[in-house]
Amino acid sequence: MWSETIILRPEVPLLERLSTYAASDAYPFHMPGHKRQVKMGITSVPNPFSVDITEIDGFDNLHHAEDILKESMNSAAAVYGADRSWYLVNGSTCGILAAIAAAVKPGEKILMARNSHKSAYHAVVLNQLEPVYLYPEEVPEFQIPGGIEPEQVERALLEHPEIRAVFVTSPTYEGIVSDIQGIAATAHRHGAALIVDEAHGAHLPFGDGNYFPDGALQEEADLVIQSLHKTLPSLTQTAILHLKSQILDAKKVEQYLSVYQSSSPSYILIASMENCVRYMAEKGAGEMARYGARLRELREKLAKLKHFRLLKEEICGAAGVYGYDPSKLVLFPDFMTGTRLAEVLRTEYHLEAEMSSGRYVLLMTSFMDTEEGFSRLERALLELDARVEKLEAESVGLKDAKQGRQEPFSGAQLNQKPNQENDSENYPQQMCLPWQAWHGDSMLVPLEEAEGRAARACVTIYPPGVPMLMPGERIGTREIARIREDWKLGLTVEGICEKSDKLNLWIEVVI
Known part of the structure; x- marks a missing residue:
């Protein structure tokens, strides 16, 4: 029995800090897309506590939608031109996890762009998949990842005819759009489905296809995942998954969504998504x-x-x-x-x-x-x-x-064009499959002593969340230098441990 009451209290409570920040003149050139603006008909909402409910009578169940939520998601599918659409309360992450699980059976291969978000790699690990990578070229002058070309997909599928799913990101974090229609046609010709991480492109379907490029669903992708909160006026953590396919089964998608989504979805987030889609349907163009x-x-x-x-x-x-x-x-x-x-x-x-x-x-x-x-x-x-x-x-x-402008490794250097053999000259060498490294025995070692060892987990600069090292990839002198450079710049390096002196960096490696 406690002898006294212990209150854990930060110096400034989060809600107080948020309120102070909201009252300041700080302006957001970042997500979410509502930009903290209150606009009648789209972002004006009642007190969230007054409408925060559970699955009571009359309000349906997101995991077994038969009434109001089913109608709402069917309306969203009609707006986007999808066969089916599902609201996601766990962000695009759960949509990516469910899409890959529904399209690729455990132990199979998946063809995926190496500059994919870490959530896609988590799906690879969870389903014990064998990734075959597509490496985007580097955009001349800017040295950022370019797009994926249909010819790359064609070559890979000819070499690996057993692959049944292709995964690409378009647009990328920097706004690069790939030839989705060409990639989709290539994938379908080989009997493979195309999954597109369009988390940063929820606004594209409402453009004119001119100044803003078309969205992936309009370009014949089978599964498209969009983060409504990133570029549209919807609350953080809201996303949507679209299916338009002759290859994939909607029931399997639903099955995995029930695994990766919260069993207690927020009706506030669902209402925000419905409101956003309805507004875009009426006034988006x-x-x-x-x-x-x-x-x-x-x-x-x-x-x-x-x-x-x-x-x-x-x-x-x-x-x-x-x-x-x-x-x-x-x-x-x-x-x-x-x-x-x-x-x-x-x-x-x-x-x-x-x-x-x-x-x-x-x-x-x-x-x-x-x-x-x-x-x-x-x-x-x-x-x-x-x-x-x-x-x-x-x-x-x-x-x-001008001193100190040497670019740190933040995912972009992954995308130098490899030679035809895709050897380890430009990319970390895969020493074992990602799931084998993830589930294997491991130990922490000083970063400089990790050379030649296999990484146990993703090492990622966040944002954007593209791993510089995947589980099972070889840690080389280049990766060690880039990790330390990014850390010195104050970037968030996930997958690295700091010791108390803040000078020594440690990394988990496979034993």
């Missing part, structure tokens, strides 16, 4: 048209910057880049690291970026962004550009400012 016009104007102004390179649609046609999503503002400063730029935007201008690396900053936009937000970003970047101009004119300080 108009919103996207206005949004596209505003983005064009902003991009034209940012194109005048002299000391920033902006990723633009001109990259299309090279390195498998079939299309580009302009909603992602990917900026490469030539006078400081990307992490330093993100810090300056945060501290001096109160603008919060989605992510940063050694070379670039990624700013996410949506149609919920305000004119004030766009104007503040424009003014901040133009002012920074002018400051660099002044330094150059005075020949002061640039040498120091």
Whole structure:
């Protein structure tokens, strides 16, 4: 029996901190897509506690939908042109896990892009699959992952005719879109289904297919997973899974969704998804048209910057880049690291970026962004550009400012074009299958002593969540150097342990 009451209390409770932040002038150039804006008809909701219920009579059951939720998801399928659509309360992660499990039997092979999100690799581990990798080329000049080409898929399926599912990410975190229609046609010709992680493309189906590329479902993909919260006005953790296929069984998808989704789904999240889809069905085309016009104007102004390179649609046609999503503002400063730029935007201008690396900053936009937000970003970047101009004119300080710009490993270097043999020259060598490493015996060793050993778990920079090391892949001097560089930049390196002195890094390896 406790002799006294112990209250665990952080210095500033989370809710208080959130309220203080919401009242500040900090502006979000990051997800979620609602951008913390209250807009009648889409983000105005009652007190969440007043509508937080369980599966009571009259409100159906997400895992056995027969009434109001069934009708709601059928309506969503009609909006997107899917055979079936399912609301996801555990984000795109549970949709990816369920999609792969439904399409590939345990022990089989799956063809997948090596720049996939860690959730796809977790599906590989959980189902004891053997991955066959597709390696996107590097986009010239920018050194970020390009797209996957149908010819790559064709070669891989000819070499591995037993593969029955292909998994690609489009658009990528940076907005790169692959030739999904070409990949789908290739996969179907070989009797394989195409699963597309379109977590960052929930807005694309509502564009005109011109300025914004078409969505994967429109391009004949079999299963498409979208995070509504990333680019549309829906609460964090909301996503949707679409099926449009002659190959895959909807019952199997439902079976695995019941495994990977919470058995107590939030009706608040479900209502947010329904509201979002309904709004997009009624007003999405108009919103996207206005949004596209505003983005064009902003991009034209940012194109005048002299000391920033902006990723633009001109990259299309090279390195498998079939299309580009302009909603992602990917900026490469030539006078400081990307992490330093993100810090300056945060501290001096109160603008919060989605992510940063050694070379670039990624700013996410949506149609919920305000004119004030766009104007503040424009003014901040133009002012920074002018400051660099002044330094150059005075020949002061640039040498120091440019130091430390060597790009850390944050997933992009995975995507240098390999030779035909896909050997270990450009990629970590697979020493054992991912599930074998995951379930095998392991031990922690100092990072510098891990060379030549197999990683036990994913080592990932988050965001974007693309593993630099997969379970079972060989840890080399290159990976060790990149891990330490990313860590020194202050990036979140998952899969690495810090000792108390904050200097020694440890990694788990297979024994």
